[in-house]
Amino acid sequence: MLFRIGHGYDVHALAEGLPLVLGGVGIEHDKGCVAHSDGDVVIHALCDALLGAAALGDIGLHFPDTSDDYKGIDSKLLLHRVAELLAQKGYRIGNVDCTIRMQRPKLRPHIDRMRRTLADVMGIGVDCVSVKATTTERLGFEGREEGVSVSAVALIYRE
Ligand SMILES: Nc1ccn([C@@H]2O[C@H](COP(=O)(O)O)[C@@H](O)[C@H]2O)c(=O)n1
Numbered sequence: 693m694l695f696r697i698g699h700g701y702d703v704h705a706l707a708e709g710l711p712l713v714l715g716g717v718g719i720e721h722d723k724g725c726v727a728h729s730d731g732d733v734v735i736h737a738l739c740d741a742l743l744g745a746a747a748l749g750d751i752g753l754h755f756p757d758t759s760d761d762y763k764g765i766d767s768k769l770l771l772h773r774v775a776e777l778l779a780q781k782g783y784r785i786g787n788v789d790c791t792i793r794m795q796r797p798k799l800r801p802h803i804d805r806m807r808r809t810l811a812d813v814m815g816i817g818v819d820c821v822s823v824k825a826t827t828t829e830r831l832g833f834e835g836r837e838e839g840v841s842v843s844a845v846a847l848i849y850r851e
């Protein structure tokens with residue numbers, strides 16, 4: 693069995709009046725992510741972790757933010773394509789873990805729905821998907837609510 697790990701990191705600025713989508717789940721909030729796509733920063737970090745594990749480049753390489761094809765796109769479609777790409781290379785996804793750094797709103801009530809959504813899109817069990825949230829104690833751009841950052845790790849394997 694060949695095991696490989698990958699890491700992903702993404703940041704988006706927050707702006708008033710935009711929809712907030714995290715981990716494939718729409719969340720009521722006064723701010724949302726500024727982006728070419730739907731701005732799902734959790735999925736973007738996760739895609740980079742999965743692509744990184746397979747040494748297949750990064751999200752911008754596969755889905756350029758200069759292409760109209762991806763304008764406003766639902767990032768769940770991008771994650772699904774990344775999972776397909778890995779499957780074509782013979783890889784299966786073992787488990788993933790994401791940490792969201794966001795001062796507000798409280799994300800805990802939404803975490804289990806994010807886990808189920810991400811698990812369904814990747815075609816793996818919900819027990820293999822972890823999503824966590826932390827404030828940055830009001831420090832830095834996340835703490836000032838100017839942006840949100842996410843780190844993700846993924847383990848993939850091949851027989
Ligand atoms: N946007 C957030 C941030 C944090 N949480 C939950 O609160 C716990 C404590 O936050 P700290 O910043 O003090 O680590 C954290 O462990 C999360 O469970 C949240 O729900 N939403």
Ligand SMILES: C[C@@]1(CO)OP(=O)(O)OP(=O)(O)OC[C@H]1O
Nearest residue numbers: 727728729751752755756757762
């Ligand atoms: C997701 C893509 C899609 O065009 O655009 P953005 O929504 O701007 O997000 P980013 O994290 O900058 O990743 C690049 C792109 O792949």
